[in-house]
Amino acid sequence: MVVVADAGTLYGLLAVGAGLATGLAGIGAGMGEQGIGAAVVGVVAEEPGFLGKGLFLMLLPETLIIFGLAVSLILMFAWTPFSGIVTP
Amino acid sequence: MPVLRLPKFGSPVKYAYITGRVRAMKTKLVPAEMYARMMNMDMSEIARYLEETQYKDEIDALSKDYSGVDLIEHATFANMAKTFRKLEEVSIDEPSFLILEYLRRWDVWNIKTLLRGKFYGATDTEIEKHLVPAGELSSERLSELAKKDSITDIISAFDGTDYSSALAQYDGKNLASLENALDKLYYFRMELAVGGTLSVGGGLLLKYVRREVDIRNLITLFRMNKAGVDAAVILENLIPGGKLHGELSRMAGQPFGEFLRGLEGYPFWSSISDIASVDLDAVSRIEARLRAYLIRYAWALSNYHPLSILPVLGYMVSKETEVSNIRKIVRGKEAGLPAELIEEQVVVA
Numbered sequence: 538m539v540v541v542a543d544a545g546t547l548y549g550l551l552a553v554g555a556g557l558a559t560g561l562a563g564i565g566a567g568m569g570e571q572g573i574g575a576a577v578v579g580v581v582a583e584e585p586g587f588l589g590k591g592l593f594l595m596l597l598p599e600t601l602i603i604f605g606l607a608v609s610l611i612l613m614f615a616w617t618p619f620s621g622i623v624t625p
Numbered sequence: 626m627p628v629l630r631l632p633k634f635g636s637p638v639k640y641a642y643i644t645g646r647v648r649a650m651k652t653k654l655v656p657a658e659m660y661a662r663m664m665n666m667d668m669s670e671i672a673r674y675l676e677e678t679q680y681k682d683e684i685d686a687l688s689k690d691y692s693g694v695d696l697i698e699h700a701t702f703a704n705m706a707k708t709f710r711k712l713e714e715v716s717i718d719e720p721s722f723l724i725l726e727y728l729r730r731w732d733v734w735n736i737k738t739l740l741r742g743k744f745y746g747a748t749d750t751e752i753e754k755h756l757v758p759a760g761e762l763s764s765e766r767l768s769e770l771a772k773k774d775s776i777t778d779i780i781s782a783f784d785g786t787d788y789s790s791a792l793a794q795y796d797g798k799n800l801a802s803l804e805n806a807l808d809k810l811y812y813f814r815m816e817l818a819v820g821g822t823l824s825v826g827g828g829l830l831l832k833y834v835r836r837e838v839d840i841r842n843l844i845t846l847f848r849m850n851k852a853g854v855d856a857a858v859i860l861e862n863l864i865p866g867g868k869l870h871g872e873l874s875r876m877a878g879q880p881f882g883e884f885l886r887g888l889e890g891y892p893f894w895s896s897i898s899d900i901a902s903v904d905l906d907a908v909s910r911i912e913a914r915l916r917a918y919l920i921r922y923a924w925a926l927s928n929y930h931p932l933s934i935l936p937v938l939g940y941m942v943s944k945e946t947e948v949s950n951i952r953k954i955v956r957g958k959e960a961g962l963p964a965e966l967i968e969e970q971v972v973v974a
Contacts, residue, residue, distance in 0.1 A: 572641040572932065579645030582715075587649070 555609035562605025569598035640932045643716045647940040650708070653679050655947050657973045663954050664964045668693050671955060680704050694959045699754065701948045706731075706759040708944060712937065723830050723934045725761060726818055727941060732760035733807045735767055736779075736788065740800055743776045787814060805862060812838055812866045830934050833923055838867035840893065840915050846876055847908045850884045881905075893918050910969045920946060920974035946972050 577591035655678060663671055675697065676684045683700035691699055709731070713724050735756050742752035752771040758764035773779045780792045791806035812834065819831050842863045849859045856878025863874060869891070876884050882903045888894055896918040897911050905911070923942050927935035950971045957967035 572638045575638065575641035576645030579642040579715075580649040583646055583649035584652070 551612050555612040558608040558612065559602065559605045562602045566598040566601045569601075570595060573598070638932070639718055640720055640934065640937075643712070643720045644932060644936045646715065647712070647937050651936075651940050651943065654943055655951070660950055660954065660971050660973065661968070663951070664958075664967060668697070668955065668958070671951075672697055675700065675951070679708075683707070694955045697955045698952055701951050702757050705944055705948045706757050706764075709759040709941065712941070716937075720934060720937065723819065724937060724941075726815055727830065727938065728760045729814070730760070730811055731757055732762050732788075733811050735760065735762060736783075736792075736807060737800075737804055739767070739770055739779055740776055740795075740803065742771070743773075743779060744800055809864050812864050816866050829926060829930055830938060833926060833935070833938055835866065835868040836922055837919060838864050839869045839873065840919055842867055842870070842873050843888075843893070844908070844912050844915060846873060846884065847911055850876070850879060850881055851905070851908060854878070896921075907969070913970055913972045916946060916972040917974045920972070924974070943974070946974070 573595050577587070577595055580587045581591055659674070663674070666674065672684060672693075675681075680700050683703045684696065687696055687700050687703065709724075709728055713721060713728065716724055735758070738755050739752060742755070749768075749771045753768050756764070756767045756771065758767055762770075770779055770782055773782060776795065780789075780795060783789050783792055788807070788810065791810040792803065794806045795803045815834050816831065819828075819834075845862050846859065849862070859877035860874055863870070863877070867873065876887055879887065885901055885903065888901070889898075893915060897914045900910055900914065920939070920942050923935060923939040927933070927939050950973075953970050954967055957970070
């Protein structure tokens with residue numbers, strides 16, 4: 538069988554992929570939240586009772602990060618590419 | 626004329642805070658059904674009702690100086706000035722610029738009040754009572770101006786500002802042409818400051834302002850065509866810059882029936898079609914309907930562009946209308962006008 542790559546490089550690339558999955562999801566959620574956060578602060582300044590609903594709306598984009606995080610965790614722990622690698 | 630231009634393209638996120646805030650503030654406006662109930666209240670009941678709303682602080686603060694109608698009128702104006710100042714203070718960049726540009730109409734209002742007051746020999750304190758410091762001119766500056774001795778002193782105090790060209794038209798005899806020039810200047814300035822920019826917010830504000838100019842011109846046409854005024858005089862009184870300016874100027878001086886037939890098919894026609902007839906008794910009914918149409922237009926535009934200046938604009942227009950409605954009701958009741966007549970004047974969008 539042919540050696541695909543050495544285990545260290547492959548594991549490194551996996552780690553980069555996992556990092557990108559969580560990191561990009563975080564940036565995306567942040568961009569989504571900037572407007573919501575500003576609007577919620579604006580409403581709460583007038584209606585303090587809106588804080589609970591406002592926080593809920595703010596947390597909606599956060600759920601996207603969980604998808605990213607799940608992909609990262611799968612990449613790092615659940616999927617084991619090393620099974621197919623035969624070291625010489 | 627020195628005019629500040631918008632510095633850069635507007636990003637919708639800049640509007641998130643201020644639109645969120647005005648949408649919350651909108652819920653605190655007096656609901657439309659309250660106007661009908663106010664008709665049946667006496668003055669102290671209206672004051673008491675207003676004390677339960679956003680006007681509480683002003684009613685409390687002014688109740689030692691005024692009472693009855695004056696109290697309500699001054700409290701509502703003071704509250705409006707405070708609210709508009711707040712809007713300007715809590716916004717930055719483009720929203721702040723556009724809000725101030727809109728609020729300059731209150732500077733024009735104040736300048737008119739100052740000049741009228743001096744023209745008819747009112748005292749400083751009397752004039753100061755009727756000033757609404759909602760625009761760029763602060764209340765300190767306004768009271769300083771109110772203390773000036775004569776109209777020419779006030780006019781010279783504005784030397785070097787945008788208003789000087791309009792104020793230079795004062796001929797010492799009447800204020801009508803000067804007031805007309807101030808109105809024209811306001812819309813001209815708005816077009817110059819906002820129209821040259823590629824920003825979405827500026828363009829939308831201008832779209833609304835063009836419609837407003839059209840509506841104002843239309844009201845002028847209704848009044849003057851009804852009275853059979855000469856076309857040349859009407860044209861002098863029309864404000865340039867509206868979207869339908871060409872079409873409306875052609876209607877100047879037309880016989881009333883023909884004028885009404887010409888209006889069919891315009892977007893505002895549906896809001897006045899049931900009362901606009903040749904034997905129309907009071908143009909003020911048409912005026913109230915058209916004002917209501919403008920408010921609906923501002924809010925309708927803001928639904929297409931939720932993160933823009935339009936919700937703020939819609940709020941400012943609604944607030945101005947609320948204050949003028951309350952004023953109409955209390956002044957009308959004080960003068961003993963029949964309830965139906967007051968009801969016709971109240972603008973409900």
